[in-house]
Amino acid sequence: MTELLLYLYAESPVHAGAADSLGVLDLPVQREATTRYPVIWGQSLKGALRQVAQDAGLEDLVVPVFGGSSEDGETELSAGRLTVGDAQLVAMPVPTLQRTFAWATSELALFRLVRKYARLGVTGLPQPPRLAPEAGAAASEAWIGSGRATRSEVLGPCLVELGIAPDPQLRRWAAQLATDVLGDAGSQASAPLAPLGGKLRDDLLAVGSDVMPMLLAECTEFVARVQLKEGKTVEHGPFHSEYLPTESILAASLTLRPMPAEGSLKTEDVIEFLLDLLHNKLIQVGGDETIGKGLVWARLLRADDVRAVAPEIADESTGVGQ
Amino acid sequence: MTGQGVGAKEEPKDKWPGRASAGPIGKMLRTRDLQITRGRGGGELRDGANPLVILHRSAFVDGAGVFDTTTEAAVLRWAADHRLGQEPALLQMVTERRTRAIAALVRQGKGRLEWRRLNATPQWRMAVGIGNRLNPFEIGLSLHGTYGWPIIPGSTLKGLTCAWARECGIDRDDPPRFGRIFGLPRIKIRADSDVGAPTAADAPAVPPDRADGDETATSGDVVFFDALPVSGPVSVARDVVTPHQQPYYNAPQSHAPGEHHQPIPSPFLVVDGGTFAIDLVGPAEDVSAAAEWCATAVDELGVGAKTSAGYGYLAAREVQP
Numbered sequence: 001m002t003e004l005l006l007y008l009y010a011e012s013p014v015h016a017g018a019a020d021s022l023g024v025l026d027l028p029v030q031r032e033a034t035t036r037y038p039v040i041w042g043q044s045l046k047g048a049l050r051q052v053a054q055d056a057g058l059e060d061l062v063v064p065v066f067g068g069s070s071e072d073g074e075t076e077l078s079a080g081r082l083t084v085g086d087a088q089l090v091a092m093p094v095p096t097l098q099r100t101f102a103w104a105t106s107e108l109a110l111f112r113l114v115r116k117y118a119r120l121g122v123t124g125l126p127q128p129p130r131l132a133p134e135a136g137a138a139a140s141e142a143w144i145g146s147g148r149a150t151r152s153e154v155l156g157p158c159l160v161e162l163g164i165a166p167d168p169q170l171r172r173w174a175a176q177l178a179t180d181v182l183g184d185a186g187s188q189a190s191a192p193l194a195p196l197g198g199k200l201r202d203d204l205l206a207v208g209s210d211v212m213p214m215l216l217a218e219c220t221e222f223v224a225r226v227q228l229k230e231g232k233t234v235e236h237g238p239f240h241s242e243y244l245p246t247e248s249i250l251a252a253s254l255t256l257r258p259m260p261a262e263g264s265l266k267t268e269d270v271i272e273f274l275l276d277l278l279h280n281k282l283i284q285v286g287g288d289e290t291i292g293k294g295l296v297w298a299r300l301l302r303a304d305d306v307r308a309v310a311p312e313i314a315d316e317s318t319g320v321g322q
Numbered sequence: 323m324t325g326q327g328v329g330a331k332e333e334p335k336d337k338w339p340g341r342a343s344a345g346p347i348g349k350m351l352r353t354r355d356l357q358i359t360r361g362r363g364g365g366e367l368r369d370g371a372n373p374l375v376i377l378h379r380s381a382f383v384d385g386a387g388v389f390d391t392t393t394e395a396a397v398l399r400w401a402a403d404h405r406l407g408q409e410p411a412l413l414q415m416v417t418e419r420r421t422r423a424i425a426a427l428v429r430q431g432k433g434r435l436e437w438r439r440l441n442a443t444p445q446w447r448m449a450v451g452i453g454n455r456l457n458p459f460e461i462g463l464s465l466h467g468t469y470g471w472p473i474i475p476g477s478t479l480k481g482l483t484c485a486w487a488r489e490c491g492i493d494r495d496d497p498p499r500f501g502r503i504f505g506l507p508r509i510k511i512r513a514d515s516d517v518g519a520p521t522a523a524d525a526p527a528v529p530p531d532r533a534d535g536d537e538t539a540t541s542g543d544v545v546f547f548d549a550l551p552v553s554g555p556v557s558v559a560r561d562v563v564t565p566h567q568q569p570y571y572n573a574p575q576s577h578a579p580g581e582h583h584q585p586i587p588s589p590f591l592v593v594d595g596g597t598f599a600i601d602l603v604g605p606a607e608d609v610s611a612a613a614e615w616c617a618t619a620v621d622e623l624g625v626g627a628k629t630s631a632g633y634g635y636l637a638a639r640e641v642q643p
Contacts, residue, residue, distance in 0.1 A: 011423045012548070013467055056432075093468045095372035095379075097350065097360060100409055100469050152350060157379050159346040192422045195415055221467030224454060225477055227507075245468040282426045290505060291476035292547035292601075295423060 003119045004254040007181045011295040013243030016040040016286035027241035040087035048285045087252040094156045094219045102203040106212040124308035126169040133210035136160035137167035139174040140202040156219045174204040175309045221245045341382035353396040373406045373470035381458035394459045398560045408471045408555035438613035439643040440600040442636040447592040450626035474549040486619035503608045505542035544604030544612045556596025562589045
């Protein structure tokens with residue numbers, strides 16, 4: 001078994017659509033039934049990944065890795081060797097009154113991420129910050145009041161207290177995400193999203209369990225569209241679609257079962273192919289492709305590619321802050 | 323005493339009393355003297371304040387909790403003075419990232435895809451998304467879903483380009499090409515349509531291999547991205563439309579238009595300068611055609627609302643991405 005961690009970073013709004021409409025929203029995004037966190041279901045993500053492999057012309061790879069399809073008469077139905085988990089939300093951008101937007105995350109989202117890292121065998125990650133249900137914490141001084149006065153900040157529809165000092169654990173998480181999701185550290189500094197690293201290190205906020213669901217419900221993008229007839233009168237609509245906004249961060253666990261010993265494809269080769277296909281590449285997920293939606297940057301990380309970002313970096317910068 | 327009291331009321335200070343936004347965010351979001359400020363006595367909000375909060379989340383109310391419509395002036399002023407909060411440094415980063423993303427998309431297409439970029443500048447003013455008035459001020463403008471900056475949505479550009487292609491008669495002269503570029507709706511939709519003759523003429527647009535049953539829906543092969551500001555923030559201006567007989571327009575059955583009605587000025591926001599990058603990606607031949615149509619369409623048909631009053635005409639030129 002080879003465990004992999006796939007990060008997805010929204011370059012344009014993503015509409016991974018659910019089937020049912022909710023109230024006035026005709027085309028909602030997929031959400032988890034219990035938490036109402038936005039999600040991209042494993043089956044949707046797997047289809048998108050399969051499409052990437054097909055578009056790249058890697059037919060030899062598609063059937064063993066993603067499974068034989070019933071439409072293709074020549075190959076037998078078979079299970080793929082790649083298991084694709086749900087892409088769960090790590091952080092979502094929320095509008096603010098300074099610095100345009102900040103990424104909001106939560107204890108729940110970070111704990112799930114800890115478990116994904118644990119599957120890779122990566123330990124030593126900071127504990128997610130523990131927060132009161134209505135409280136918040138910030139990764140940098142940019143969001144902290146001066147002196148002892150606690151600072152409240154407007155996040156979308158909410159007013160959240162962000163404490164009197166940056167949260168050291170959250171600061172380490174920001175560094176971890178900047179390194180792993182954006183690739184802004186060390187030899188990977190040429191990664192396409194690396195220039196955003198500075199912003200993510202400063203503008204990651206964690207919010208409590210009362211605030212997060214409200215942000216996730218209210219801060220998705222909501223677009224009304226119509227289809228016109230030739231005479232410019234409305235033929236269909238308005239229909240309302242929901243999008244996961246640009247700059248959202250999601251993560252999925254991928255597991256590759258070993259390739260059969262007698263086959264020509266070795267497990268290591270398959271991983272190399274997958275890295276070629278996905279790492280630092282732009283992939284299409286979800287609907288409305290022809291109006292530029294659903295582009296996400298993917299980063300595929302093996303156990304060897306990640307480690308807990310050195311605490312001394314975080315400690316050092318915390319020291320500067322105090 | 324009485325005279326002094328009246329005098330004090332007439333001072334401009336009282337004309338724009340401080341108001342707090344309704345709800346919890348009112349502690350941080352207030353108006354004062356035609357400014358939007360951070361809390362009571364805080365500084366004026368500037369670049370980096372997100373219009374998705376200021377336009378879409380705030381309703382400034384008086385002590386009794388009644389929405390004060392005069393605060394709209396402060397919101398409009400902030401929008402115009404600070405160009406809807408566009409931060410030049412972040413905008414630069416976003417622009418560069420968009421360029422890298424599309425370059426990567428084209429590279430991954432392995433020669434199947436080409437990219438055309440048009441730089442479009444409003445010739446005068448532009449009002450896109452004016453019907454999207456999902457805010458207390460009823461100011462409609464298409465805003466980016468994360469940054470809140472003015473954009474031209476990809477769906478707007480696609481619809482506009484499609485309309486121009488129709489005007490050129492492409493849908494009749496070369497239906498397969500029209501269907502390939504813009505996609506085909508399901509046949510069910512065609513059957514519902516009450517436009518008789520053109521529907522029949524469109525029938526050959528169905529590719530022969532897909533002519534069976536309802537399986538005629540295809541997506542177009544050209545991608546129209548949301549057009550974002552490039553090379554610096556676009557400028558935003560206050561504009562006004564003044565219906566002179568509003569009671570008549572509101573209820574034509576009960577009111578006749580009359581000279582005695584008050585003119586009601588109704589302000590709104592427009593983009594009146596700067597450059598948007600329109601990015602199209604698709605197979606070489608199709609994307610060239612689409613880019614050409616799009617460049618003509620923004621100039622000839624105009625984008626967004628009020629094109630008959632001169633709004634929405636853009637000068638577009640193709641640039642090397």
